[in-house]
Amino acid sequence: MGSALEIRNLHVSVEDKPILKGVNLVVKQGEIHALMGPNGSGKSTLAYTLIGHPSYRVDAGQVIFKGVDLLELKPDERSRLGLFLAFQYPVTVPGVSVANFLRTAINARRKAVDPEDKGIPIPEFRKLLKEKMALLQMDPSFAGRYLNDGFSGGEKKRAEILQLAVLKPEIAVLDETDSGLDIDALRTVAEGVQALIGPELGVLVITHYQRILNYIKPDVVHVMFQGRIVETGGSDLALELEERGYDWIRVRHQAELEEV
Numbered sequence: 001m002g003s004a005l006e007i008r009n010l011h012v013s014v015e016d017k018p019i020l021k022g023v024n025l026v027v028k029q030g031e032i033h034a035l036m037g038p039n040g041s042g043k044s045t046l047a048y049t050l051i052g053h054p055s056y057r058v059d060a061g062q063v064i065f066k067g068v069d070l071l072e073l074k075p076d077e078r079s080r081l082g083l084f085l086a087f088q089y090p091v092t093v094p095g096v097s098v099a100n101f102l103r104t105a106i107n108a109r110r111k112a113v114d115p116e117d118k119g120i121p122i123p124e125f126r127k128l129l130k131e132k133m134a135l136l137q138m139d140p141s142f143a144g145r146y147l148n149d150g151f152s153g154g155e156k157k158r159a160e161i162l163q164l165a166v167l168k169p170e171i172a173v174l175d176e177t178d179s180g181l182d183i184d185a186l187r188t189v190a191e192g193v194q195a196l197i198g199p200e201l202g203v204l205v206i207t208h209y210q211r212i213l214n215y216i217k218p219d220v221v222h223v224m225f226q227g228r229i230v231e232t233g234g235s236d237l238a239l240e241l242e243e244r245g246y247d248w249i250r251v252r253h254q255a256e257l258e259e260v
Helices: 043-051 075-081 098-113 122-135 140-144 153-167 183-196 235-244 247-259
Strands: 004-014 017-028 032-036 056-065 083-086 093-097 171-175 202-206 220-225 228-233
Touching: 004 043, 004 202, 017 032, 017 043, 017 056, 017 202, 017 228, 032 043, 032 235, 043 056, 043 075, 043 083, 043 171, 043 202, 075 083, 075 098, 083 153, 093 098, 098 122, 098 140, 098 153, 122 140, 122 153, 140 153, 153 183, 220 235, 220 247, 228 235, 228 247, 235 247
Parallel strands: 032 202, 032 220, 083 171, 171 202
Antiparallel strands: 004 017, 004 056, 220 228
């Protein structure tokens, strides 16, 4: 049985304003979940809370992963445990190449397990990086560029997916990976994610639009509205949202949410 990320009754505030109001969600290894919802519904708040951003205050609830409450761990400890977040707006790191960044990340993980570890040997790392870049159909020269420095939107997102491929987490959260991408870049990034999906990786795709789900087929679709998950269904739910928008969700659930 694989690992599972289990979010239990999660309440989160930002600057004393409640954003998440009791989120319950389970994502298992090997499953693809999509989390959809209108802007301001709390989707990105959930992503940043999972990885441990200090601006997000947890008021109640638990996030259980491998028998541990992630909320009690630092962000780097959550990452080493097997959780990964692909950012909506990846940070630029001038002067640090993609290859050096990835090698440093691998070595930090190895050293946390064994303080005496000398790091991944250069030939082994080069082989790993070459394999993953080939899998993602990336030009080898990409590895020598400074991380996200001068990258297009699509290149930034592909760099995130390369990190996902190299670090091999068990659960990956993709926060609006489709944001700002044209259709060609979207297809390229989505195909990269698709190449990594398998029984060892559980994925939570956070998105506002259905279009990325044309390429990454979810097993389960959830709809978030005003800080709670109010609808759960199959991939057809995403198509219904594309066709009808979110107004029917608002009408259906407004009254019950006001009671909470």
